[in-house]
Amino acid sequence: MSATKLGRKVLIVEDEKHLLDLYRLELEEEGYKVATAESGKAALKVSESFEPDLVVLDIRLGDEEGLRVLSDLKYQKKDRPVILNSAYTHYKHDFSSWSADAYVVKSGDMSELKDKIRSLLQS
Amino acid sequence: MDSSKCPLDLPEGTDCWINSILDGKSLDEISLPRDRVSSCVKCPYFKESVQRSMGRRSSDLLMSQAVSRLLSILSDYNAELSGMATDLHHKIEKLTVLKTVAEAFLKAANLKDCLWVFLTGVTAGEAYGFNRAAVFLVNQPRRALEGQLGIGHVRLEDFKDTWDSIKKSRLTFQEMIRRIIDQPDLPENHLTELVRKIYIPLTPQFGLLPKAVLERRSFTVPELTEEHITDRQMLSVFGGRPCAIVPIISRDSALGVVVVDNPVTGADISQEDISMLETLSYLAASKINNLILNNQLEVRVAELEHVYNLLQDNQEYLLETERLVEAGKLATTIAHEIKTPLVTIGGYSRRALKAFERGDNITRDLQILVEEIARLEWITSGVLDYSKKRTLNLRNVNLNSIINETLEIVQGKLTYGNIDVVLQLSESELIVKADKDRLKQVLFNLLDNAIQAMPDGGTLTVSTGTDGGYEWFKIVDSGCGMSQKTIDKLFQPFFTTRSSGVGLGLPVSQRIVADHGGYLEVSSELEHGSVFTVNLPVHRQEMKG
Numbered sequence: 095m096s097a098t099k100l101g102r103k104v105l106i107v108e109d110e111k112h113l114l115d116l117y118r119l120e121l122e123e124e125g126y127k128v129a130t131a132e133s134g135k136a137a138l139k140v141s142e143s144f145e146p147d148l149v150v151l152d153i154r155l156g157d158e159e160g161l162r163v164l165s166d167l168k169y170q171k172k173d174r175p176v177i178l179n180s181a182y183t184h185y186k187h188d189f190s191s192w193s194a195d196a197y198v199v200k201s202g203d204m205s206e207l208k209d210k211i212r213s214l215l216q217s
Numbered sequence: 218m219d220s221s222k223c224p225l226d227l228p229e230g231t232d233c234w235i236n237s238i239l240d241g242k243s244l245d246e247i248s249l250p251r252d253r254v255s256s257c258v259k260c261p262y263f264k265e266s267v268q269r270s271m272g273r274r275s276s277d278l279l280m281s282q283a284v285s286r287l288l289s290i291l292s293d294y295n296a297e298l299s300g301m302a303t304d305l306h307h308k309i310e311k312l313t314v315l316k317t318v319a320e321a322f323l324k325a326a327n328l329k330d331c332l333w334v335f336l337t338g339v340t341a342g343e344a345y346g347f348n349r350a351a352v353f354l355v356n357q358p359r360r361a362l363e364g365q366l367g368i369g370h371v372r373l374e375d376f377k378d379t380w381d382s383i384k385k386s387r388l389t390f391q392e393m394i395r396r397i398i399d400q401p402d403l404p405e406n407h408l409t410e411l412v413r414k415i416y417i418p419l420t421p422q423f424g425l426l427p428k429a430v431l432e433r434r435s436f437t438v439p440e441l442t443e444e445h446i447t448d449r450q451m452l453s454v455f456g457g458r459p460c461a462i463v464p465i466i467s468r469d470s471a472l473g474v475v476v477v478d479n480p481v482t483g484a485d486i487s488q489e490d491i492s493m494l495e496t497l498s499y500l501a502a503s504k505i506n507n508l509i510l511n512n513q514l515e516v517r518v519a520e521l522e523h524v525y526n527l528l529q530d531n532q533e534y535l536l537e538t539e540r541l542v543e544a545g546k547l548a549t550t551i552a553h554e555i556k557t558p559l560v561t562i563g564g565y566s567r568r569a570l571k572a573f574e575r576g577d578n579i580t581r582d583l584q585i586l587v588e589e590i591a592r593l594e595w596i597t598s599g600v601l602d603y604s605k606k607r608t609l610n611l612r613n614v615n616l617n618s619i620i621n622e623t624l625e626i627v628q629g630k631l632t633y634g635n636i637d638v639v640l641q642l643s644e645s646e647l648i649v650k651a652d653k654d655r656l657k658q659v660l661f662n663l664l665d666n667a668i669q670a671m672p673d674g675g676t677l678t679v680s681t682g683t684d685g686g687y688e689w690f691k692i693v694d695s696g697c698g699m700s701q702k703t704i705d706k707l708f709q710p711f712f713t714t715r716s717s718g719v720g721l722g723l724p725v726s727q728r729i730v731a732d733h734g735g736y737l738e739v740s741s742e743l744e745h746g747s748v749f750t751v752n753l754p755v756h757r758q759e760m761k762g
Contacts, residue, residue, distance in 0.1 A: 110557050112585050116564040154553070181556040200556065202563010 102215050103127045105146035107137040107163065108179070113200075117150065120204050121211070134163035141170060148215055150207065151194075153180040168193050175214040179207065224262040235266045238279045254290055311493055314344040314390065315500060321394045322504040329366070331508055333397045335501040336368040339477060342383075343390035345493060346484075347477040348376065351412045351455075352465070354473035354505070355419060355430060362426055362473060364415035367408030371454055375407075376481045408454070415448055423447050425462050430471040435463040435491050441478075451476075461486045463494045467502035472509065547600070550720065554596045558589040565589070602658070603721045609652040609732055616647040616681050616690055616753075623660040624679070627668065635674030643681045647688045649753045655729045659737075662722040663692045663749045670696030670747060687735065687752040698743040707739060726751075 104126045108114040111132070118128045129144040131137035141149065149167055153160035160178070167176055175195040182199075196210045223231040234247045235257070257263050267280065318338040325331040332352050339350040349369030353362040370376050388396070397403065419427045424446040425436045438445050441460040446452055460478040464471050475498055479486065569582035624631075624638065631638060649656075667677050675695035682689055699707070699714075706712040708727050713720030723737075730737045734754045741747035 110561065112561045112589060113557065113564070115585075116561060116568070119568065120564070181553050181560070200560045202560050202567065204564060204567075 101127060102148070103129065103144060103146040104211060105129045105131065105137065105141055105144060105149045107131045107134065107149065107160070108152045109133065110152075117204070117207075120208070124208060124211075126211075134160065134166075137163055138166055138170070141167060146174070148174065148211060149176045150179050150211070151176055153178055153182065164194055177207070177210055177214070225256065225260055233262065233266075235263050235283070238283055239266055239269070254287060254294075258287075310343070311345070314338055314341075315497060317391050317394055318344075318497060319500055321398055322501065324398045325504065325508070328505065328508040328512060329403065330397060331501070331504050332366045333368075333403055334394055335475070335497070335505075336366055337390075337393055337397060338497055339475065339494065340368045341390045341393060342380075345490070345497065347486075347490075347494075348479040348481045348484075349408070349455075350475055350477045351408065352473060352475050353412070353415070353417070353426060354465075354509070355471065360419045362415075362417040362419060362430065364412035365473075367406065367412040369408055371407045371411060373480055411450055411454060415451055417448055417451075426451075426474050426476070429462045429464040429474045433464050433466050433471050435461065435495060437461045437486055437491060459486055461491055461494065463491065463498050465498045465502045465505060467499075467506040470506075472502055472505050551596065551600055555593060558592045558596075561589045562586055562593075599721045599725065602725045603728070609655065611650050611652060613648050614651045614653045614656060616649060616688060617642045619653065619656055619660060620679055620681065620690060623657050623664060626661060627664050630665075630668050631677065634668055634671065636668060636671055637674075637676045639676060639678040641678065641680035643683065647681055647683065649688050649733075649755070651733055651753060652729075656733075659726040659729050659751060660690070660692075662726045663751070666722065666749070667692050667694035667696065667747070670694045670698075672696075675746070683755070684752075686755055688755055689750050689752045691748060691750045693746065693748045695746045698745050698747055699741040700743060704739060704741055708737075 102125075104121055106114060106117045106121070106128060108117060108130070109132050114130050114132065118130055121128045129140050129146060131140045137149070137151070151160055151164060151167070160180070164176055164178065167174070176193075177196045177198055178194040179198050179200055195214055198207045198210055201207075223233045231253070232247075237247050315338075318334055321334040322331060325334055336350045336352060338344045340347050349367070351367040351369075352365050354365050355361070356363050370379065417423050417426050419430060421428050421431060424444075425438070426446065426448075429436055436445075437459070438461075439459050441452070441456050441458060443452060443456075445460075446455070455476060455478055458478050458480055460476060463475050463477070465473045465475060475494070477486070477494065565582045565585050569579040569586070572579045572582065620640075620642065630636075664677070664679075671677070671694055677695075678691075678693040680691045680693075682691075703714060708723050709720075727737045730751055730753070735752045738750040738752065739747065
């Protein structure tokens with residue numbers, strides 16, 4: 095566990111309960127402080143109080159379009175990195191996804207996501 | 218009474234010639250107009266004068282001279298009358314030909330038959346008797362005359378055999394015409410073959426054929442040369458002999474020309490022949506015009522049919538494309554729906570493996586794996602349900618008991634979701650002929666949707682009843698309700714407002730209900746909830762597989 099991760103806060107926005115738990119467990123084991131939200135509305139609320147250093151955002155959220163939450167999150171804090179995490183690959187080509195700092199396609203192997211979080215928090 | 222005057226006074230002031238003879242005038246001095254002879258022989262004075270003169274020698278001589286003169290006049294007159302009778306007979310024959318041809322035109326179903334009738338009229342010995350005839354019609358879009366049909370022969374030596382065989386066959390003109398109309402395939406001949414190759418632009422410099430059409434008048438030439446016709450093939454057949462060219466004129470346009478000649482008999486083509494031919498052409502023209510219009514109409518209809526077929530093919534192609542798009546959408550949705558549990562399974566499997574290696578408890582991980590795999594199965598069977606047609610296993614089913622059984626399945630969700638259930642079931646037993654499992658599936662889908670619509674709890678009312686030949690059950694929730702936009706898309710496959718779910722529950726339910734001969738109704742009000750009603754027919758004779 096590297097010193098840089100200690101105390102860095104990550105917010106995970108995901109409407110799939112089991113997946114959300116998986117991300118939380120995996121990232122906590124990496125040494126991050128993790129908060130979770132199951133909807134876009136909750137994400138904006140939690141991010142205000144939790145003040146995460148980075149957000150992992152699922153695009154296809156139940157109540158709201160993830161891309162709209164992305165712009166709201168960026169409006170809240172412009173410099174905070176947001177990683178779009180989706181089962182779809184085609185959002186990569188959507189203009190509104192460009193304001194995200196990284197785009198990770200969902201996978202059972204979470205190493206890509208972890209690498210992206212690490213590198214974004216280091217820069 | 219003045220004996221020198223005509224007692225009948227015909228015409229006024231005329232001398233009575235018999236009295237003049239009796240008075241001693243010489244025959245040369247007497248004018249005896251032919252038209253008066255018939256009146257004189259009936260005249261009572263004439264008879265009286267003849268009787269009076271009997272026995273007078275001088276008068277007898279005069280009388281015999283007068284009678285001989287009378288006889289000669291009458292004989293001339295008779296010859297003339299018989300000539301007129303022949304003429305009249307000839308004219309009647311030609312009129313009969315016209316009548317036969319006119320009747321045949323009425324029966325001619327196509328242009329080919331019509332032209333055959335026309336040219337047979339022109340060439341048949343009993344009819345107009347030209348040795349040879351060819352017809353050319355105007356092709357309006359190409360502004361040209363095109364050869365259509367010829368009757369007769371290219372080589373003169375071929376005529377004899379044809380004429381002999383016609384003679385032997387003893388076919389009358391009427392019979393010939395009837396054969397043309399009745400025969401499905403008319404014989405081809407060399408003249409027609411040749412004539413069909415002839416194409417003459419419709420401008421005067423190309424000779425008398427276009428000229429006859431453009432000026433709408435007939436031409437006769439004593440010897441057809443290249444001055445009259447520029448087309449070489451035409452010249453090779455008709456050149457060097459007398460020939461007539463008559464336009465075929467309908468009320469408003471010249472449709473073509475008919476060319477006739479008499480290469481075998483060498484008979485003169487008289488002005489009378491031309492005017493009869495003009496009459497026949499005029500008769501043919503209106504029928505030809507109709508058939509040309511009919512042909513054009515047929516071509517248009519064929520074109521339209523072609524376009525229609527193209528459209529139909531296109532429509533099938535579009536439908537196929539639509540199906541492919543739907544299939545594509547299905548594939549995308551399924552891919553996404555399957556991807557999420559697969560990612561979860563992948564993630565937890567890796568965790569479980571690591572935990573197992575460490576000797577940690579992996580029960581929780583395995584529990585999640587089981588749940589996610591169950592979800593995959595659920596998605597898969599949903600897709601199969603939608604895409605496969607199943608045979609209905611029809612039994613008498615009690616609606617009330619199906620409702621109770623299904624409510625038991627969702628009891629956990631109802632309690633957990635803080636949802637009160639109100640049951641308003643019909644007191645009498647409601648029996649429908651249905652596939653119990655499929656009907657339960659419909660009920661489950663509707664109950665699940667109702668529960669999803671009330672995330673903060675609420676009231677679920679389930680009722681049953683009978684109405685107008687249908688037995689129904691109704692699921693009413695007090696949830697968020699739906700906008701009209703959502704209702705409109707509700708039964709479209711893959712439409713979903715939920716984060717999880719394939720969007721197939723309602724389309725599948727609708728299909729099941731329809732397979733039972735019933736229908737599914739929906740009404741909703743935003744913030745007040747939705748009502749789903751399943752109507753099933755009371756009596757159903759036959760079920761769809």
